[in-house]
Every structure is written in C-alpha cells, then in structure tokens.
Amino acid sequence: MSAPVTTAVDEARAATALRRKDLLGIADLAPDEIALVLDTAEAMKEVGERPIKKVPALRGKTVVNLFFEPSTRTRTSFEIAEKRLSADTLNIAVASSSVVKGETLADTALNLEAMHPDTIVLRHSSSGACHLLSRICRSAIINAGDGMHEHPTQALLDAFTIRERKKRLAGLKVAIVGDLLHSRVLRSNIHLLTKMGSDVWVCGPPTLIPADIARFGVRATSRIDEAVADADVIMLLRVQLERMEGAFFPSLREYFNVFGMTEARLRLAHPDVIIMHPGPMNRGVEIASEVADGPYSVILEQVANGVAVRMAVLYLLSGGAGDEAAA
Amino acid sequence: MKRLLKGGRVVDPVNGIDGVQDVLIDGDRIARVGRDLPADGAEIVELRPELVVCPGFIDMHVHLREPGQEHKETVATGAAAAVAGGFTAVACMPNTSPVNDNANVTAYILGKAAEAGLARVYPIGAVSRGSKGELMADIAELRQAGCVAITDDGRPVSTALLLRRAMEYAGMFGMPVIEHCEDPSLKGDAVAHEGYQAAALGLRGMPGACEALGVERGVLLSELTGSAFHVAHMSARASLRAVRKGKEAGIAVTCEVAPHHFTLTDEALAAPVAYDTNTKMNPPLREAADRDAMLAGIADGTVDVIATDHAPHHYDEKQVEFDRAPFGIIGLETAVSLSLDRLVHAGRIRLPRLVELLSVNPARILRLPGGPLAAGAPADLTVLAPELKVRVEAAAMRSRSKNTPFDGWELRGGVAATIVGGRTLYVNSAVAGLKL
Numbered sequence: 072m073s074a075p076v077t078t079a080v081d082e083a084r085a086a087t088a089l090r091r092k093d094l095l096g097i098a099d100l101a102p103d104e105i106a107l108v109l110d111t112a113e114a115m116k117e118v119g120e121r122p123i124k125k126v127p128a129l130r131g132k133t134v135v136n137l138f139f140e141p142s143t144r145t146r147t148s149f150e151i152a153e154k155r156l157s158a159d160t161l162n163i164a165v166a167s168s169s170v171v172k173g174e175t176l177a178d179t180a181l182n183l184e185a186m187h188p189d190t191i192v193l194r195h196s197s198s199g200a201c202h203l204l205s206r207i208c209r210s211a212i213i214n215a216g217d218g219m220h221e222h223p224t225q226a227l228l229d230a231f232t233i234r235e236r237k238k239r240l241a242g243l244k245v246a247i248v249g250d251l252l253h254s255r256v257l258r259s260n261i262h263l264l265t266k267m268g269s270d271v272w273v274c275g276p277p278t279l280i281p282a283d284i285a286r287f288g289v290r291a292t293s294r295i296d297e298a299v300a301d302a303d304v305i306m307l308l309r310v311q312l313e314r315m316e317g318a319f320f321p322s323l324r325e326y327f328n329v330f331g332m333t334e335a336r337l338r339l340a341h342p343d344v345i346i347m348h349p350g351p352m353n354r355g356v357e358i359a360s361e362v363a364d365g366p367y368s369v370i371l372e373q374v375a376n377g378v379a380v381r382m383a384v385l386y387l388l389s390g391g392a393g394d395e396a397a398a
Numbered sequence: 399m400k401r402l403l404k405g406g407r408v409v410d411p412v413n414g415i416d417g418v419q420d421v422l423i424d425g426d427r428i429a430r431v432g433r434d435l436p437a438d439g440a441e442i443v444e445l446r447p448e449l450v451v452c453p454g455f456i457d458m459h460v461h462l463r464e465p466g467q468e469h470k471e472t473v474a475t476g477a478a479a480a481v482a483g484g485f486t487a488v489a490c491m492p493n494t495s496p497v498n499d500n501a502n503v504t505a506y507i508l509g510k511a512a513e514a515g516l517a518r519v520y521p522i523g524a525v526s527r528g529s530k531g532e533l534m535a536d537i538a539e540l541r542q543a544g545c546v547a548i549t550d551d552g553r554p555v556s557t558a559l560l561l562r563r564a565m566e567y568a569g570m571f572g573m574p575v576i577e578h579c580e581d582p583s584l585k586g587d588a589v590a591h592e593g594y595q596a597a598a599l600g601l602r603g604m605p606g607a608c609e610a611l612g613v614e615r616g617v618l619l620s621e622l623t624g625s626a627f628h629v630a631h632m633s634a635r636a637s638l639r640a641v642r643k644g645k646e647a648g649i650a651v652t653c654e655v656a657p658h659h660f661t662l663t664d665e666a667l668a669a670p671v672a673y674d675t676n677t678k679m680n681p682p683l684r685e686a687a688d689r690d691a692m693l694a695g696i697a698d699g700t701v702d703v704i705a706t707d708h709a710p711h712h713y714d715e716k717q718v719e720f721d722r723a724p725f726g727i728i729g730l731e732t733a734v735s736l737s738l739d740r741l742v743h744a745g746r747i748r749l750p751r752l753v754e755l756l757s758v759n760p761a762r763i764l765r766l767p768g769g770p771l772a773a774g775a776p777a778d779l780t781v782l783a784p785e786l787k788v789r790v791e792a793a794a795m796r797s798r799s800k801n802t803p804f805d806g807w808e809l810r811g812g813v814a815a816t817i818v819g820g821r822t823l824y825v826n827s828a829v830a831g832l833k834l
Contacts, residue, residue, distance in 0.1 A: 177718065218721070286594045
C-alpha cells in the first residue's frame, strides 16, 4: 500500500494519460493517475452541461459493455459516457447462470475479441474476472465491478463528488458504514481514499468486517457513533437483504437500530457533512429516508458525476492527451 | 543381474548410515550395503560423491484421476511423473469416478499400474460408499484387494460417528484413516485462506480453525479408538499445535505437509499473477505465520511426512474465474527440488531428516516395504543431485496436466535417478556423467 501522498494533485498536472492498458482496480493506480482522472472528469462534466452533449474523442472506437450481473445504474452510466464520446457501443447482458450454457468467460471474451472491439467494460460476479480477461484480451478492460473485489469507477466518482464539495481529499474524515465484507465499493474506496490522504473509518457488525482490515490502513469499529463523530463524509453501503438476515445479523430491524444512518446520528458528524450511497439504497435499513432525502445527501450528485468520471476513464485509457475532446 | 552402485553418499537414517558407501543390487532386491564392496561379477556403476543414494521416496498423497478423469491424468502418466520426480511409489486417493470404494476399482488401478510398470502404486480406499459419508465401504475387501489406508479425501468424513466407526473397523487391520481435515460449515463456499489477501482480492476465506477443528476431532477419536489417524495436507498452525499435543499425549496421530504449504503463502494469489488459479488449492495457501509453523514442524519432528497432494487439472478447467476453478496443483515433479531448496539448503533440516520425511515415515505409516536399505528389501532407490541447478518447466513435465505455480522457478537440488525394483526408470540427463 502506498503512503498517502498530499502532493498528488500537483503531480497530476504533468501526467497526461493513464500508464496502463486496463483499469482493473484502484489498488494498481498511483495517486497522480487518480488525480488525472478526477481533473479530466471536470472537463468531461462541462461537456455534459452543453446543449449538444457530444465530443468526437472516441469516434470510430468500439466499446462493449459486457455485463454478467444485472445493473441499471452502472451500465447506463457507462453507455451515456461512451455515447457522449462518440464511441460505437453495444451492450451484452448475460444471465449470471450462463455457466449452465457451457461457454466459459474466456471463450466469450475471445469471441468478442475476434470482432476487434477497442474496449470491454466488464461486470461479473467473480472477483478477478477482469484480470482473466486482461491476460487474454488485447482490448482495454475496464472493471465495472468484479465480485467482492473492486468497483474502481464507483470510487473515482465518489472521490470526484467529495472533491467537488470539499475541495480536497487529504485530511478528511470519511466514515464508511455497512456490509464491508461483501462490498467491492468499499475496497475501491479504501484504496483510493487512503492513497489520497483521507482518514478512513469503516464500521459494521463484526460479522461483516473483512479479516485483517487494519492492514488496509483504515480504522475499523462496530460503534457507529465513534465512526461518524466529526466525519466530513459518511458513506453508507448497501446491505444485501437476500442473504444477510439471520446469517450475519439477527434482523433488518436490529440492523437499522444499531447501524442505520438516522438524523440523530447525523448530528454527531461535522456540521458540513455529506451523505453518500453507491446505490441501490435500502431505505429504512442502512439509511433513513429523512437522511437520504435530506440536505446533506449528495447521492444524486454521485450518479450525475458517474458519467463524467467514466468519460474521463474511457478517454484516458484510449490514449488521452493530444485530443481535442475535452477542450 | 547384479549392479554395484559405487562411490555415492548413502543416506539411510534407519540404519544410521550417512556416508560414502556402496549399494549392491541383485535383481529386484538390495543385496548389501557397505564400504568398498567387492564387484564380485556385478556391473559397476560409478557415482560421483556429491550424488546421494536414498531409500526410494514414497508420495503418500496423489490423485491419479483414473478411472474417470483420464483427461487430467492416468495411472500411467502419474506413475511416469512420479519416477521423474524421484518417487519410487505413490499412494493414490480414492476420489476417482467411480470412487475407489470396492475391490473392482482397486484391482483396476493396480492393473493399470502393473501395465505402466513405473512407480509402485498403492491405492487408498474410501471410508464410505461413494465417499458420500453415509455407509461404510467394504473396508476388509478393499484391504484384501490392496488398499493401504482409507479416506474420504476431498472432503472430511461426514460425521464424528462415522469417523469413529471407520477408525475402529480399520484399526482391526492396522490401517490408518487419512483425513481431509475441515469443518464444512466453517468453510462454506470459501476459496482462499481467510486473511488480508482474501479480503483485498474479494475472495471468500476459510480460517485455519476450519482445518484445525477437523484435526482436533480426529485426534480425539484416535485417542478414543486407539486407531491410527493421519492428517492429510496440513496447512494451519493451529492444526500443527493439535497434532503436537496429541503426540505428546501418546495418541497415534501423524501428519503430512505439502511442498506448496511450506514454500508459498497467500501472497501468491495476488502476485506475480493476480488470481492465478494455480495458487488455488484446498487447504489454501495460508499466511506467513502458518507457512513458518509448517517449516518449524518439519524441523522439530512434529511433521512426519512430506506429501504432494498432486492434483492434476486440465488447463481449460483452470482458465476460468478464480472462484469457479477446481482446487489443486500438481506436485510430483517439483517436490524433491522444493524440499532440497527450501528445507535442506535453507539449513532447516539435514538430508537424513529429509529421507525420513519422504521415505521412512510414509513407509512406516502405510506399512509398506521400503524405508531402510536392508539386505533383501526391494531395490527402490532415489538418487539425488543436491547441488543440481533446476529450472522448473511445466511444459516438459511427465504429468498430463501442467497446473503448477512453480513454472519457471529456479531451485537448487534435484533428482538424479529413480530405481524401482532394481530397474532404472528415470535418469536426469542434466546430471553430468551419470550412467545408470
């Protein structure tokens, strides 16, 4: 793990492209690369505010959105980002039970490769699925969420949203609360925020805290009051209802009582706190509706920023600098 | 026909031999071991003094996949891999298809082994019919057909009651029960060791306690029944502690460790190749404290045996998502080099101890011929070249499968030759001037 680098943004001014073929995870990125994505996303956001929301940066490029898990938000966000960059896009949604059909992921990918796409955006329920593709494909692979591993563009859009509101990442207290164990959003956010110098606290029931969490450079607690005290940012993680109740904690009611983000708990945080959630939300489980809909919530800003950040990633992986795209 | 191996260093810990001696082979038997033996009409084979002549190595934990999964390995290809890896004998696990839970399957395996005429093959029978954990297999019949132990390897024996009964029943023949130690509820659908690496990679983890619970159960039942209990592929430090305590209490427990568990840690899952499915096995690669405990147990005598858990899988079965890949790696052709490099050259043990781990103890536990180089014993010999520089090349291996995480590794020490029943079945062409 890299130590927090406070001068990352300055370093980024010099960088003009991501030094890699793929975006598999935040763990691989240097702070200057993260800052470059965030800076580029600012220009991309401006594109989205124009009357004609389109630039020719990826004209003639083919992007395949290969989704093995149901997703509305992430897939739509990628697709809009691709279209605003003038890429030719196609969506392939494969039922997660595709194992039954007998074709392996490697074969699916190699068949797609035979048609020469430039980029494959992959969402898959197995951690490391994009690493497998990265090894066998020439196309750029963008990880749109792999199992419980990483969801790098989510962390980048979260960071973009925080930076837009707080003007910095370094030194902020960020509390992440919820199902830590199964969350790829958590892992990407931890890597990003610790690299950028934030003070990261994670909170959840002990049954949902990953082993050896301290080695990630975060503070872990099961006392939510401690986690949110004076927090600049509170990020709630989705509790996966279908497999949680009775196994990892006794009941949703009890979960909400112990870990739910309520207005009362919000008052422990910094007065300018922002509330974030990667979606989809379970109202009344990890977050009270009053908080989700309240003045501190930036949840819909996250969604809006997702498009700009994904435009930046697509653009930078395709070669980036020298194009007039963001001009 | 007689052959006299002259000038090599003979290491025979049972007879307290460690020095330059001659070994006289008469047909398929050892005739004599001693200093400056007369040729007496025998063909003389000159060995350089840096070569080490040992009683034949026995790998008591391999999967030969036949019958049923011949695309991964056959008895013949597995036996070829064994002799190329310095093993004169292997004991093969019963999780074939069909399961080796009756005399017909045992006889089939032994027939294939005789046809191959390479390493000796000792089948291990199932504890329960179909290894389903319900009804006991016909253990006496398996014994009579040639099985040397019983196990439901691949999974633990389903209940403490069945394990107890199997120990009691097999104890009648002095057959050990070999156990894949694991608490299934604690394992769940885990695919890696529970720790930082699994957390960072987003893989479901099983803690060392998952294995140690199975070890504790077996040790307690071994105490209850008085029967021999052998812990397969031990990987967790808590398991080692349980074995050590059992031994101190005089309980008939023994254990084996695989080379990958004394060499690698779970960091291999992340680098050099992230999510390399050749780092996925069960039990999983564990954290450094566990790996170091295995090394300590090997050095202090708690660990009885080095066994490979040789588990061949076809390459396209491994070229899948990590959580969907089958568990297991091949080990027959890397075990000796890893042992010499990581144990002997690293100064943790000396050669006589290595011979105990690879020959004497597996022979004792399974009650096989072999172990000491006694006059009249089968002429099964492993000749080592401890200073040989070895570069592991998966593509060149004899095994039908190539699923090893050690491809490209450079190791110090290797096998010079393998002699089974007086017949030289493997000679390493990289060892200069070796004519056997």
